[in-house]
Amino acid sequence: MSRKVHSSEVYQAVMNKLTERGVPLEAIADIVYEMQVPYKADLRKEVCMESVLAVLEKRELQHAILVGVELDTLAEKNILSEPLLSIVKADEGLFGCDETLALGSVFGYGSIALTTFGYLDKQKIGIIKSLDNEGGEHCHTFLDDIVCAIAAAAAGRLAHRIRDEDEEVDGS
C-alpha cells in the first residue's frame, strides 16, 4: 500500500521546500562562513556552500527538513489540532520539539556542530534572525531551528575537513 520513495525525490523536495520557504542556500553558507572564518582566515564562501550541499545529501537531515516545514505550513493553514496549533504558532521557548527534531541531524558532525547549533539558536545571526522576526501569517517555529541545524552541521563538517587538509599539508 505504501510506495518506496527514492532519495532523489526526497532531495528535490527538500530543495523546493527551502526555496518556497524563503531560505536561499547562500544565506546558510553565509552563516557557515561567519562561524568558521575565525579559525581559518582564508576560508572561501564556495567551500562553505559545498559543505552546505554535502550535509543536505544526508537522509536524516532531509527528513527533518520535510517534517519541520510541514508542521510550520500546517500551522499557517490552521490545520493542526489544538492545543498543538497554539503552541506551534506561539513558538514558545519551552516547546522543545523544534530543537529536538533539528538536533538529530546535527549530532553526526561532532560536538563542534552541537555547540555551534546551540550558539546559533541563541544568537540567531543572518537569515535565522530574519526568519525569527518575520511575523504575520508566517510560522517559522521549526524552520529557524532547521536552518541552525543545516548551518551547524555544515560548520562541523568543515572544521573536520580543514583539520584533515592541514594534516595533509604538514605531510603525513
Added chain:
Amino acid sequence: MSRKVHSSEVYQAVMNKLTERGVPLEAIADIVYEMQVPYKADLRKEVCMESVLAVLEKRELQHAILVGVELDTLAEKNILSEPLLSIVKADEGLFGCDETLALGSVFGYGSIALTTFGYLDKQKIGIIKSLDNEGGEHCHTFLDDIVCAIAAAAAGRLAHRIRDEDEEVDGS
C-alpha cells in the same frame, strides 16, 4: 495573536490522545514492569504506573506526544504533502524523525533510559508490538516510538528511585 496554552490543557490533551490512539497507560506500565523487575523482584505494578504518570507531567514529553500523534493522524487522513506522506506511511527504518522526536524526552532520565529506549525500539514488546503490527488504515509510525519513550523514561526514573530508596534503607 497567539494564545498562551496552560499546561493543564496540554496534559489533558495528551491523556485524551493516548486514549484515542488506543494506548492505555496500564499497557505502558506493563512494559516498565517487565524492564525493571529483573533488578527488583518485589517490584509492584502500581509503582510502575506512578512512574509513567510522573514522566507524563514533563512538558517536553507532552509536546513530543502531541506532535507525534498529530503527524500519524495527518498521515492517516492523507493530509501530509508528498513525499513526506509516503515516507511516514511506509514507516521505513531509515526515516529517523520518529526516533529523534521521541528520544528528546528520554535523555532526561539518564543513560539507562536511553539504552532501554533502544532495546524497546528493537524488541517491540507488549503494546509496542501491537501498534507496530496494526496495519490497514492505521498509521503508528510516530506512536510506537512515543510509547517506547514513555516506557523508557519511566523505567529510567524508576531505576534511579529504587537506588535512592535502597540507600535510605541502608541508612544514610
Added chain:
Amino acid sequence: MSRKVHSSEVYQAVMNKLTERGVPLEAIADIVYEMQVPYKADLRKEVCMESVLAVLEKRELQHAILVGVELDTLAEKNILSEPLLSIVKADEGLFGCDETLALGSVFGYGSIALTTFGYLDKQKIGIIKSLDNEGGEHCHTFLDDIVCAIAAAAAGRLAHRIRDEDEEVDGS
C-alpha cells in the same frame, strides 16, 4: 570485591573537587543569572544558586564531574598515556570527549539547556573564560565544559520552574 559507594560520599567528593579546582558555586550561579535575567527581570541570585545546587544532586552530573576533573588532574600530572596526554593538554577543538561527557547531564533539562550549553561553550562567559585562559601547569580541558554543563542544566531547570510559577500566578 568492589564496594558500593553511597551517594552522600559522591556528593561530598563533587563539592570538594569543585572547590579544589577553583570553581566557586557562586561563579556558576552568576552565569545562570546572566543567562536567565533577560527572560525574568526580577530574577534573584539566590534562586540561581538554588538551581545550581539542585542539579548538583543529580547522579549522572556528579559522575561526569568526577570523571572530568580526574582526567584533567591526571593530565596535569602527566599520568595519562600518549597520545591521549597530548590531546587532552592541547584542549583542541576537535577532541569532542570533553563536550560529550558534559552534555550527557545537560539533556535532562530540556532543549533550552542544550542550546544554553552550546552558547556558553562558544562564548565562554565569566569563570568559563578564566578557566579556558588559565594556562601554565593547569589543565582545564574537561572542567570548562563541566562548568558549562552545570550552568546550562541549572538555567534550563530554572526556565521550566519560572514558567510553572507564572502559570500558578495566572491561576490554574
Added chain:
Amino acid sequence: MSRKVHSSEVYQAVMNKLTERGVPLEAIADIVYEMQVPYKADLRKEVCMESVLAVLEKRELQHAILVGVELDTLAEKNILSEPLLSIVKADEGLFGCDETLALGSVFGYGSIALTTFGYLDKQKIGIIKSLDNEGGEHCHTFLDDIVCAIAAAAAGRLAHRIRDEDEEVDGS
C-alpha cells in the same frame, strides 16, 4: 607547550589499544553481521568488517576509545582517586559516563545506530558479553560500551549504505 598529535598516530594507538584489551575487530564485525543480516540475507562478513574499519577512521570515536580504555586501565591499576575508583570498578548501572562517552560517536550514524546501541548494551551479544563477564583484575566498565558503540555505528552506517545500493540497483 602542547604538541599537535597527527591523526595517523591516534589511529595507530586506537588499533593497539583494542588489541591489547582483547578486542579483535573480527569480533566486532560478527556483531554487526548478526544485527544486520535479518535485513539483508546475503550480507557478507567482509562488508561488515569494512564498515567497522570505516567508523574507526572517525576522530571522535577514536578519542572516545582512547579515553575509555585509559579509564579502565587506570582503574585496574588503582590509580583513579576515590570514590571514582570504586564506582568504575563496580561498573554499576547508574554510573552513566560509560554510555554517555560511547554514545557521542554513535549519534553520527543515525537513529538506527542509536537504537542498535541501546539493544546491544542490554543484550550484550558476542564479545560484549565476554567483556562484561570477565572479572578478576580486569576492568571493562568503559570498554564494553565502547565495543557497543563501534558495532552500532558500523551497523548504522551499513544500513544506510545498503539502502543507497538498493536505490542504485533499482535505477536512479
